[in-house]
Amino acid sequence: MHTRIGDYASRSREIIRGDLGVREAVTGATIAFDQKRLQGYAEVDADAWRRWAEGVKSHTLTHLDRYLTEAEARLEANGTEVHWAADAAEAREVVMSLAARHSVKSVVKGKSMVTEEIDLNPALEAAGIEVYETDLGEYILQLLGEEPSHILGPAIHKSLQQVQQLFADHLGSEPGGDPDTLARAARRVLRDAFIQSDMGITGGNFLVAETGTVALIENEGNIRLTTSLPRVHVAVVGIEKLVPCMADLAGFLQLTARAATGQPIGCFVSLVQGPAAHPDDDGPEEVHVVLVDNGRTNVLAHEHAWEALRCLRCGACLNACPVYRQTGGHAYGYVYSGPIGSVLDPGLLGLHEAMPLPFASSLCGACEDACPVRIPIPEMLLEWRREAQEEGLTPWKERAALKALASVATRPGLYRAAGRIGSRLGATGVARALPMLGEWAAERALPTPSGRTFRELWREGIE
C-alpha cells in the first residue's frame, strides 16, 4: 500500500491546527472507548486473562509452521479452498482471479484492515466490480473517499454534522437527520447490496487451527450477512491470526471485545468452517481463505518486534494513546496507526519506510497497560529507535547533540562549567546555545534557568 508516513510531523501539525474538529471527535471517542475498556477489564481478572492471552499467542507464533499446516489441512477437509499470498500483489491477484472465475459484478465487504493493507478495493473497482463497504463507518468513508482512521471505529474522526451532510448529498436523506434515520438510509442501500452481490469479502479476527474456523467479531450484523448471503465468501487472513483450538477462541472472543469496547463479546460472531453442505443451509457455495504474509514473516524474524504479531486489532492502544488522540489515524500515513502501528509498520514495511513513527510517541506507557496481549510497545519503540540511530535515519543535529551531551556528562568538570554558564544565560541565551529549542519555542515559552545551579546553592550551604 502507498504510504505517507514520512510526513507524520507536518501532517499531524496540519490536523491539529486545521479546523475540522478531528481532534475533538477523536479525543471524545477514544476516551469513551477507553473508559469502556476499563469497565470491561474490571469485570474479570484482566491481568490473568492478559497473561493467558499473551501466552497463547506467543505459543502459536513460536510454533506457527505447525499451526499453519494444521489449519490448512483442516480448512481443506471442511471444503474450504486455501490460498497463500506472499505480498499484497499476490493477495490481490488471488481475489481478482476468484472474482473472474465467478463473473462477480458486485462485492459486499466486511470491515477488514488487511484488505486495506493490500489495496483491494481499487483493484476490484478497476475491474469494473462494484464494491460496497458494509460496516456503517467504512461505508461513510467509502462515500467520502477516505481511509479508515481507527481500527475499530474507522470514522470516529467524523462528526454527526459531517455525516448528515454526506448522506444528504449521496443518499438524498433529509438534512439534519438523527443517527437512527441516517443509519436506516444506509441500511436500505446496503440491504439491496447484500442480496444482489455475488461475493462477500471479509478479514478474519482469528483462524482456529484445530477446526479450520474463521472467526469474525462485529456488532452490526453486516459481517454475518457478508459471510452468508453471497454465493462466494472470501476471507483474507493474516498468517498471524491463528489460535490453536476452540477453547482458546472462546477466551479470545471475550478478551478482544472487552479490550475494544468493554463488551463481554461482540453482538455477532461468525464462526465459518466452510461452504454450506447441508440442504437446509442457505450459506455460500464456496468459501476461500487467503493466507497473507505481506511483511509478517519479516516481523516474525525480528528479535524484538515479533511480539507485535500478537496484536488482536482491538484498538485499545489507540484509545489509550494521548498522541493518537490529538490527530486520529490519518496523521500516521498507513493503515495501522497509533502505538501498534508505530511498532508494527517498521516491521511490515521496513524501518526506513516507517520513519519517523518510532519517534511519534512520548513513551508514556498507556498503550502497554491497555494491550490485551501485553505487547511491550514502549520497549519496542525504543528498539526501533536504536535501529534508526544505527542506520543513520535520524537527523545529524540530533545525533550530534546527544553525542555532545554524553561527552559533557562523562566529564564532571566540563559539565559543571557548562552548567554554570548555562544557568546564567537566561532563557533566550540557552535557546541560542541549543538550536533544537527553536521547535520548542514555536509552541511554548522558553524555560528560564535558575540563575544559579543547585550545586552552587549546595556549596554555599542549604539552611
Next chain:
Amino acid sequence: MSAGARERIMARVARATASRPGVPHPGALVTLPAEDAVDAFVKRFTISGGEVARADPERPPGEWLTGFLRGLEPQVMGVAVGPDVPPELRPGLPAVAAAHAGAGISMAWSAAADTGSLVLPSTGTRAVQLLPPVHVVWVPAARVFARLEDALRELEAELPAALGLHSGPSKSADIGRTVVTGVHGPGRCIAAFS
C-alpha cells in the same frame, strides 16, 4: 503462483522461528462458572440489549408465541421460521420469505451464560436469523452452558458450515457516537424459554 507462495511463506516462517525458543501453551483460561447458568445468561443477555420472554406454561408454546408476536410493536404479520424449529414451537402466523418477514423464529443449539450468547447453526437458515427486524430464538434451558468455552467445545465434533453467536441486537455507534439498533441485522433479539 499459489503453491509457490505457500512454500515461500512456510520457509520464511520456519526460518524466522528456528532460533527462538518455543513458548509453552499456558493451558486453559481459568474462569469461574456461574452457579445458575440460566439466571446468569438472562442477566448478561439483557445487559447487552437482548430481551428475554418466557412462554406461558398454561398454554401450548406455539400458541403463546403467536400471541407474543401479535403483541409486538409493530405487530408481526408474517414470520420466517427455521426448518429446525419443532412443530410445537412454531407460531400460528403466515410464513413469508425472510426478507419480508416481521420476525424470524429460530432454535438455538445452545447458549452461553458468561457472554450472554445464543449459539445458532447455519442450518437454522441464516436468512431467518439475520434478515427480519425481530429475531425470536427458542432456547432449551437445559442447554444453557455457564461458559462460552463449554458451549463451543461441546460442538467441536459436529460443527456445521457456520455458526452464529448472537448476543444482542444489531447495533452501531459509528454515526456521532450515538448507539442505534437494527443497523443490518435484527434490531430486537429475543431469547424465548418454553
Next chain:
Amino acid sequence: MRVALFVTCLADHYFAAAAADAVRLLRHLGCEVAFPADQTCCGQPAYNAGRLGEARRMAEHTLEVFAGAPGDPGDPAAPDAPTAAEAVVLPSGSCATMVKKFYPRLLAGGADTSGSVALANRTSAAAALADRTFDLAEFIVHRLGVTELGSGLAGRKVAVHQGCHALRELRLETEPAVLLEGAGAEVVSWEAQEECCGFGGLFSVKMSAVSAAMADRKLDTLPEVDWVVSGDGGCVLHLDGRNRARGTGIEFVHLATALWRGVAGGARAAEGSDVAATHAAAARPLEVP
C-alpha cells in the same frame, strides 16, 4: 538515614531552589544528605532517543559516582558519603525510573564502552543501585514510612501531575497526593490526571505540535486550583512553557517545594523557592530566539 541526592541535570539548572527544598525536607525527616559532586545527567535523553552507546556511557558514569568507585572525589561536606549512603534519592520520577528500571536493562546489553566498569560487574552494580534508588515521594512514603508532614498547605487547592514513568513504571499512583494531603493540601481530581502531558524529552521537539496539543488537553481540563504540583521537572517546563505561551496563568510548583512549604508552614519556605516566583513573574510574552 544517610541519603545521597541525585539532583538530576534538569533540577540542577532549572529547579535549583526546589532541589534545595528537597534537601531541607529530607533533613527535616531525619536524613543526612550527601551530594556527590561528580554527578551529571542520568542519560535518559540519549536512552529515549535510541542512542544506547551514549546512554550507557552516562549510566556507567552515574554508577561510578553513586557506587563510590575508586577515584570518586566525593563531596567536601561529607567525603565518604556516596559509599555509605543507604539510599539514592531523586527529585524526579522520570530520572529515578531511568536508574531503577532502565539501567539494568541498558547495562545488561551492549559492549563495554568505558572499560572502567567491567561488563560482568556493571550488571550487578546496576541492580544494586536500582535497589537503593528512589523517587522523592516514593522514598518518603515507602522507605521512611512518613505520610504526615504538617499543615503548611492548609487551605491550598492543588492538582497533581504525575510523570508517566513514575506512574506506569514505578506505579507511584497515589504517593504525591498522599503526601500533599499529609501536608494539609486539598488535592483536587483532574479529568486528565493520568494522561501524558506530552513532554517526552526529544518528543517535545521532534513532534512539537502534537506535544503542545497534549499539553493543551491537560491545561484545558485543569480544575480551579492554586497550584499544579509535579515531581517531574521536564513535565513542568513543558506544561508551564505552554501555559505561559497561552497566557493561562497557572502556577506550577515542584513537589519538593510544595512539601517543604507544607512542613515549614509557608512563611519561611516562600522566600526559599524560586519556582513559583520565577514562573509567576514570567507571565510575559513568548520569546523566540
